[in-house]
Amino acid sequence: MASKYDELTKIIIQNVGGKSNVDSLTHCVTRLRFQLKDSSKANTEVLKNTDGVVTAVESGGQYQVVIGTHVPDVYKVVSKSLGLTEQVGQENEKEPRKKMSLFNRFIDMISGVFTPILSILIAGGVLKGVLALLVAIGILSSTDGTYIILQATGDAIFYFFPIFLGLTAARKFKSNEFVGVAIGASMLYPTLIAAAGGEAISTLFAGTVLESKVFLTFLGIPVILLNYSSTVIPVLISVFLASKIEKFLKKIAPEVVKMFFVPLFTLVITIPLTLIVIGPISTWASNLVGATTLALNDISPILYGMFLGGLWQVFVMFGLHWGLIPIVINNTMTLGYDTIFAATFTASFTQSAVVLAIYFKTKDKKLKSLSLPAFFSGLVGVSEPAIYGITLPRKRPFIISCIATGVAGAVSMMLGIKFFVLGGLGVFGFPSFIDPETSSMQGVIRLAFVTIGAMVISFILAYLLFKDEKIQNTNEMANRSVPEPETSKNQEELASPLKGEVIPLSQVEDEAFSTESLGKGMAIIPTEGKLYAPADAEVISFYHTGHAVGLAFDSGIELLIHVGQNTVKLKNGAFSPKVSQGDRVTKGQLLLEFDIDKIKEAGYSTVTPIIVTNTANFADVKGTAQTSVDYTDILLTVQKA
Known part of the structure; x- marks a missing residue:
């Protein structure tokens, strides 16, 4: 596709001595910075008199072509013409990084990965909520073609989350974006998902909390399959691992085969490691969470509710909640009810309350524009836009939501609230708490009060404690x-x-x-x-x-x-x-x-x-x-x- 800077690019490259005379190219805020093999080949006077060039100077061992504040746009075209596209941003890796704690680095990574897809994430959440409402009031049926197509539109980003995150994580870790996409896609490959639903060929650690069924092997190594749909952390770990492998392979690969050698062996190494190592770790961690939860329930239902409610959003983020889903299904099938979802029900509502408080408190127009749709999305049970786009990157709002949900979980257990049937999310989940044997609405009424209370607590705490990041960075100058x-x-x-x-x-x-x-x-x-x-x-x-x-x-x-x-x-x-x-x-x-x-x-x-x-x-x-x-x-x- 033609660019308005194509002609300027030709003139610049020609007058710095041509492509063969360029060793490297970077840019700062106003100028292109060339490292030339022979600076005497540059035609400085021609460049100075070129429309679009402010001036050209040789300084500090670099040949500098001053463009102005739109230099990033020119840089993209020039670097592409020089065949240096892959070098974009590499210089940043050499720059000193501000020291951060491990947790802050994790938050920075999450923020960087989710920011590019935040708008589509919110759009999908809002669409899913609207569809749930239309089904609830009888305008659409879940079997209608209209519903199925629109549901696919809204749910696709959540189901194929690892693919989207594979792309943005690769950008964050400065590695091949399509390798990241391939890793995410492999985790959702239909044959692997089908194999996980088949007959197990063996069982590892039978009779222990780590008991895991093996459905296939890789070079004789047992593979424990996990449903990676909608998960976050496994693909991020995998792409981070791939970025390190890719950098190593680039150093050792011969130039003549580097183009296919590096991505080929990056994938061949990373994907089996993902399924053999990351999968089992996720599975075992999930099983441990499930066992811990059951043990807590035996000790104290209140502690059980506080533990589950307070950490539920963290469990979901790491994919650890999968260890609890079988317990929910088993309890509803055998006992007729379950309490896990009762203890965690308010999570999306507290997220909504927090982002609503941020909406009223912040002066940041961009943050306001994200907060309101995330609020409505959370009300219908889709909390990802609120978590990944707003509360988690700012840490304190996320913690407030977790605390409020933990308190609500403890209160729900004190009130004996039970969950009877798998149903909707958010506001559409309340019918799941109607006792089917007695048709009693007691549980729904109690849960409604608990939910409102949790939202009020979340809203007040968030409103009082939230400050725009820019306000937190001010000091005596503000006074x-x-x-x-x-x-x-x-x-x-x-x-x-x-x-x-x-x-x-x-x-x-x-x-x-x-x-x-x-x-x-x-x-x-x-x-x-x-x-x-x-x-x-x-x-x-x-x-x-x-x-x-x-x-x-x-x-x-x-x-x-x-x-x-x-x-x-x-x-x-x-x-x-x-x-x-x-x-x-x-x-x-x-x-x-x-x-x-x-x-x-x-x-x-x-x-x-x-x-x-x-x-x-x-x-x-x-x-x-x-x-x-x-x-x-x-x-x-x-x-x-």
């Missing part, structure tokens, strides 16, 4: 008297995002800034390693090293803040971003912390250009006459056209 931006018809004033000495752009060493090719502004030599938002804005770019951030203000002004010169090369953890690209930030919010001493020790200048990148949209941009500024001082005045 300082930051001047309101001037909002007259003719101009707008922006406070300084940094504290330090002010110099004109003409004194900046980098030609792209000093010539005002990228826009007008000022530069600051910072005396404090903190960068704040000068006004409410959206973070439209935040380069992965943390050295440069782009802000778009409500007034239409777009600001680029580039901390230091050539600091994109820093590998020593000098930058600690406090927000992410796409975030909505408020005036006075801390965006970035940076270590001035580390930047200087690495031999780089700390001079920080602050420029209005869309200067052409305004009559003029003027800088302060002050020689030094604090966070409360006006740095730039933008004259409107």
Whole structure:
């Protein structure tokens, strides 16, 4: 498909000496950074006079073609033309990562994997809920063709979850996306699912809690099959394992066979390991959960209800709930009732209550837009959009929901609430608590009060304790008297995002800034390693090293803040971003912390250009006459056209 940057790409490649002269290519927030075999082959003057190129310079051992803030789009086309597509993002792996606890790394991974599919996840949940409602009120029947087709539409993402997650996990772990898809698909392969429903050929650990039936073998090794539909953790572990195997194979594979050798052996190694190792571990963990639950019920029904309710959402996330499903089925068949689903029933409702509180509390427009559909989805029993898209990445809301469900589970057991028949989810699950022998509604009424109580507790706790992430990152700056931006018809004033000495752009060493090719502004030599938002804005770019951030203000002004010169090369953890690209930030919010001493020790200048990148949209941009500024001082005045 043609791109508007195709012609520009041809000119750039030709004038850096052609494809054969390019060793590698990366980009920062404004420029393409080439590592050339012979920089003398580059036609700098031609590039400087090319439409779409701001300037071209050789600096720090790199040949830099300055494009502007839309450089990521140009980079994609140029790298594809150079055949470097697979290298995109690899440089990020070499960058210092902020140290996180194992749990925080797990949450970061879950968030990164689920964010790309969150919208379709919510759409599927809402559709399933609407269909359940239409069946409940008699407009549709579960045997109608209309219902079957729409149910397939809404349920597909949940049934084939491992395939979707295989794709996004591969992106997160920077490995071959189609290998990730193949791993997810193999876990749902119909023949394997059919084999799991057939006759067992042997039994492992018979008579113990780990007793497992074997339905097939791989090279003589017994394989314990598990239904991986709708599961999350097994495929994530498998794709993570595949990413490591893939990187190793790339190092040892001969170039002539690398194209098929690497994916072939990655799959041949990973998929059997998934079925032989991950499957049994999941099965045994599920069995242990089931045994523990039964033992707790014998000791204390209240502890049993608290344990099940509090951890149910965690069990589902890891696929451990499968060890409880056979117990539910067996009890309903033999005893006529069960209590497991009674203890866990409120889980989706507490999730709904939490995201509703977030909807009312948050100022983040994107989070608001996700919260309301997730709320309705949870009411009909589909809690995945709430968990993976909202509560789990923020940890505290997820914990609140678990606590409330645990309390509700304990109360349900105290009230003797029982579950009689497998039925609907969410609000459509209440009929499952009607005693079929006496037609008593007592259980439904009690459960309704418990559910409402759990939702009220969840809502209140979430509303009181939830804070937007951007608010949590603010510090003393939020309490300082930051001047309101001037909002007259003719101009707008922006406070300084940094504290330090002010110099004109003409004194900046980098030609792209000093010539005002990228826009007008000022530069600051910072005396404090903190960068704040000068006004409410959206973070439209935040380069992965943390050295440069782009802000778009409500007034239409777009600001680029580039901390230091050539600091994109820093590998020593000098930058600690406090927000992410796409975030909505408020005036006075801390965006970035940076270590001035580390930047200087690495031999780089700390001079920080602050420029209005869309200067052409305004009559003029003027800088302060002050020689030094604090966070409360006006740095730039933008004259409107």
